[in-house]
Amino acid sequence: MTFIRLLCLLLTSLILSASLSAQPAPSKLDLAMGNIQLDKNVTSPEAFLGYPLGEWHLRHDQINFYLKTLANQSPRVSLDSAGLSHEARDQLTAVITSDKNQRNLIQILQQRSQVKQGTSQQGPLVIWLAYSIHGDEASGAHAALAFSYYLAASQEPWVKQLLEQAVVLITPSQNPDGFDRFATWANNHQGQTLVTDENHREHWQDWPTGRGNHYFADLNRDWLFLRHKESQGRVAFFHKWQPHYVGDFHEMWHNQSYFFQPGVVDRIYPLTPKANHELTEKLADFHRKALDEAKQVYFSGQLFDDFFYGKGSTYPDINGSVGVLFEQASARGQAQASANGTVTFQTGIANHFATSISSVQGAFALKQALIDYQAEFFSDKQPEDQVRSKGRLIRALNDPARRDELINLFSQHHIQFNYLTKSLFHSGQEYRPLDSIFVADNQPQQALLSALFDKRTDFKDPTFYDISTWDIESALGLNVVPNVTPDIDVLTSRPMQYHQLKLNNSAAPPWPQNSVALLVNWQQSPASGFVHQLVAKGVQVKFANQEFSLQQTQNDQTIQKKFVAGSIQIPLKQTGKSIAEVRQLTWEAATQWQVDVIATTSSANFTGIDLGSDDFITIKPVVPMIISGYGSDAFEVGEIWYHLDKKLSVPVSLVNAERINDLDLSRYTHVFMTEGHFSSMNDISARKLGQFVQNGGVIIAQKAALTWLNKRNVLTQEVQTERYYSKLFNSDGLRFSDQAAFKAKQHIGGAIVNLAVDSSHPLTFGMPSTVAVMKNKPLAFETHSAPFTVAGQYQDKLLSSGYMAQEYQRAFANKPAMIVERKGKGAIVGLADNMMFRNIWLGSDKVYANALYFIQAAP
Template sequence: MLKTGLFLLSLFCSLSLTSPVIAADLQTGLSISNSNLDPEITSPDAFLGYPLGQWHLRHDQVNYYLQQLARDSAKVSIEHTGQSHEARQQLTAVITSSKNQENLDQILTQRRAVKSGAAQDGPLVIWLAYSIHGDEASGVHAALALSYFLASSRDEWVEDLLDEAIVLITPSQNPDGMDRFSTWTNNYRGQTDVSDSNHKEHRQNWPNGRTNHYFADLNRDLLFLRHPETRGRVALFHKWQPHYVGDFHEMGRDRSYFFQPGAPSRTNPAIPKTNQALTEKLAHFHRAALDELKQSYFSREAFDDFYYGKGSTYPDINGSVGILFEQASPRGQVQITQNGELRLSQAINNQLATSISSLKGSLALKHELIEYQSEFYQGRDKVLQRGRQTGFLLGAPANRERIEDLTQVLAQHKIKFYFLTKTVRQGSLEFTADSSVFIPINQPQKSLILALFDNRTEFKDPTFYDVSSWNLEHAYHLQMIRNSKLDIDVLSSHAPAKFNFQMSKQAVAVLVNWQQDFAAPMLQALLQDNVTVKFAKKPFTIEVTGKAQTFPAGSLQIPLKQPGFSMVEINNKLVKLSEQYPLTLYPVTTSAAISGIDMGSPSFKVIKPIKPLLITGRGTDASEVGELWNYLDSKLAVPVTLVDVDHISKVNLNQYTHVIMVDGTYSSLNKTFARKLGQFTSDGGTVIAQKGALTWLNKNNLLKSDVKDKRFYKQLFDTRGLSYSDKEKLAARQSIGGAIVELKLDPSNPISFGIRGNRLPILKNMAIGLTTSSTPFTVAAKYADEPLLSGYLAKEYQASFSNKPAIVLETLGKGAIVGLADNLMFRNIWLGSEKIYANALYFVPALD
């Protein structure tokens, strides 16, 4: 008997679900055998040189094997869906009959017509996607076993399936995280299996393999599309418009196996009832398959169908039926659990069984799935109107870059939108042609549009597996008219012409409105080239090309007379940067303002180059580290130093301008480091800290503002008279899974510069708050009187947060501490509030 104790997977797959799907033989390694398999098709075992599952797969092995199958079999072709952050190619196997393979172009033409609601006469499309979390390895192994079986099987039911359907198999949806995990677990796997959960094989380093290169959970990104892996995945979805999507995951080792339907009371009300009925019908097939394996399972609890940014729910708002599968995770070869010994081979068996039940269930329900998808896109409200349009009118005044970002997201979701051909006034709001977009409601993607801008605050069940709101109006901080009516003659499918920068020979300086999103990366590029740039502490009005132009506080000035640079050199830099970062630059021919501060005023402060350090490692929140790293690295192009908590005490902080602390416990940092960080700040450094980091700073006497944590807020909830059965309901009310709240800004505080108006929506997902400091002038933002804008937030929290500090700016010696009660960079989609970080980076160090 092999020490690995791996299973032999024998596939006896007939049309009857009561027949054995998988048989186990502990005497041999993991392989697939069946008398009906084509011997000319390379098996995973033969390709790898060892039984599948004996070692955790690397992503390159997965790709090479899919390509081998495509060479071996006329039933297999390959879809390329771009690269990961680390340039790993993302591949999907397209498996169908050789006849269908020859007609893929025609089939894809038919798939492009799906959103018209027309009757469908092509094949069923099934997409099985695995291991979006890189350390959930059973899925990727099952995907290879299934791909081989479909490519090589001569079973009658498989031939019928491939005649009537196209099966898309994506083994790994997170290549970078998968390789991070497999390298770790393989490195600590010995010749003798160790089932102790404390063994390093099962306990990954920080960050673990769940997330991608920038530590993002890709199973939360399908609406926001911040990462290339997701963009490729969503493009594949809309290209094929699958009828059924299986989304295969792992969960805690002490659980059994889950498949949807999820908790009925937590299903998003926008999901059609037919979708849930089909989900239940498909569940019968999964139950039968797992019962045959004597594998226990559960449904209708723990997981939900609410947030549309996940792999199993995005299909539900796009005319498909998405099903979530969760297998207890061995996180290595074998672990001891509450249910006994759990092996990787067992987990693979289960995932393979429900993969096959997905295929059989979809085939059995083929006509119902096709009819459901067609009906989803039928109806007059799913047809684009002619003439006068009704829809959402959105604008980002003085910030065309934000509208460009939004329209890129809309386009990837196949949402139709228009630009304005001229300025439009509606009520008290003005929408300019260069920074506005109009989204007609009546169009095929109406359901998704309403989901993206959903503003609900009332819920039947306040329990959420993820955030309760994700409204893009608030995330982008846009002005919006929800029921706008516009004539077609003011709408255009073409974006307005970009600004072409031209320098006047008489110019003395160039001004940049800081409200523009690209102002910060342009500033960083200039600072790296040693160009002097200043920012205005106060607003001013000055003549620009014969007209009075008002600039808000925070606006940048680039003097054209600078040591070491000629005016031609400065001009060339600005022309190049204006092409790289399409924003509006304003040459001015005088230093005299019409009102407010002049160009030579001491209220224009010189911005110093920055060198930030971001504390990482165990005890810090990896997702928040990744979001800030992504912003600094990808958007600002700032060289940022990442230092783990266990090494930070050895680092000379004086070589950095900023120390950034995300949510975390920081319990391993002692008083000695606290004094060191205090000295760094007193000497002129800036600390940017958020959420849990504030507690550590306060306890170590670095932050004067007091911090209220979850223990304080729990006292607000009346628990008198509650029974044991009320425990879960109370926990749901006390949880802040993610709600959108409003801040009141102090617009004169440099932390608020570049943000339109004095109100700012943010995402709050933690019970933490600040008390008003006795030191004056420190509160940069408070929660609004009635803070909740969208999503669920218990009344107790709403009352307690009301008018309490959310952002503070405290001085300490020559430096400062910027304290944020919330993560204003949430999932890199909160473009409206990311300017707070830019202000802390560039403006705070220049303050008197």
């Protein structure tokens, strides 16, 4: 049977059987394949489930059990894993190919491991079809099961030929935790009679939706940043197989139809090769033919783009593959009314099944072109045979942990780098083995390397489906010097033993017995978690309200150790604990958090305050809470939760907004408020929060939460919002057709801006004088403010990278961006931007630890 005939049979059975007045219609997958010769030893999805595929939303464990069933029954199928999700669900992939190829998978994988070396490619074409990275876009995962069965069981000549010459990787669910959250919701609200009303609970998920993972993160924005386990496993899987073609299957708004790439031509990132665009267009012909035969309307070249490399359809494009995005109108349940008629779950499954077939047929027809494209992509990116190589010298000043975060990111993306064996000096700055590395430009992953550090402010089309920039130098707060050519004898590929704790294998504390105190420079990122561990164990920990230094003798040389404001002192003589106990607890915490601890034998410092000064302030225990639930932004709530939970190991309560009125807030020290409208909170909530601050509590509020607090007189500082800034834009003389461009101009999709920071303010202790942040909302504080409240403001020339209209740039210049407003015994910390954007903004996320530990006690 031909591909088109099979497709028509399947689509007809799925679409015509969808009744709006009865139980959800069965997919009839077996019936649709009735005229196809199938391997009877392979169980169909319907036989496995005991009901037609799509009648109920599957759980992730059912998907995995079915993949295991196929692997046990068919010699064409084996399994691979991209690792566990946060909730320990296995991300399985069906590896489908001929029996002969299955027996040679080790050799095939060895061949794939040579791809980046630019050698002539051997072995089969590799096609990866990945579905449902957003957990509530479930039609993809169900189509994946149908397609896995079809490839495993079909005896058609074209399928056999495909599997002889190709390996097809099928990953049904890329977000197991969100997928199960949505499946439970949809099934719980599905009745015997279908309800198509978009307001029905089945189609209107509770907070948080199934889109995000365990920490509510959008995993389809995490391919570059790799903050989450699912992403880390998925990118490792990508580089293991180095596919030639990647299909990325999604759902979109129910009032739309069906989309496949190419997207908007003028919004392709400039580093993507032209040949990639051309292959995407050739592949599109196969999708057009398939959907035309099925009478399914579709569109291309609009709405979606190939810009941000942190998505599943674009990450392949900067790594030698061709990625293609598919978007199906979503039923978000079984059936939902839309502007184009009723959208059904069954139709979504059928459409994604159709483009799964067109994907493998298109990729197979273009097999040689895809292989040649990938070979050429890497052939001109091989290191030159030379002693010295030009590249970037990178430093995370006094913070090896941030440097190591970059190293970890490079390693996962297969970017080559070198450690330093000794210090390098460039433009009067020292780059030490402690906190610096060198990365050569000329290497197999040079395209991705360039993309990570790319900065641009000019764009042909200033419209972006996601952010307009993601410069990793700004995100991690790095010092980067390009075009450096160091001597080869200062470079090594082996990790340097730079840290005193890594050098000391003793379980006993290494500090002199006559030490009077232990000191930690606050510039170290892990110091936040270190402090919490000690305070939680009852150890007295103090922070310095100003900078200081001390003299030490090392190797018969006197050196001066500088400590920034915010640096930590642990007095060894404490009430209720012996000196030995304090030393041991500090050593255990320092070892766990890899914090560099300096012992001093005198309370007298070389410059600045002595250790007994009142400017060393005791840190109090913290009990934070995040206002979550309906009205709060799930992504930002998840980011703060992730940061406190995984990065600081601080227990934090997530409390829904509607419960605030009935809650005793006195049990908490800090309340976090994110972007959101907080419509379930009222004047009673505002009075409770205001009293919480008066009594000594701290509210840490960002973005729209500031507007809510200001309108209810909890926050005095005035906030300028989108309504204020909309007056800056003049529409005079514009045509009706200019509306989209005018709207795009007013949108801040994500641009990197620089803040001038008051490093003497407790909110910014340990941070440099200039900090880059991701800005994605038109909001700032009014210039006028009470004395000593501003901790940071936008620079006069603020734009570092990305798109931001000139009107915004002029309006934000010199406006306050970070404030601390004291009220009674407490304070409100106001942040105009999300300072930990997607948990990758490590150059500014110290603000949150400072707000926890320093603001409560600050004068």
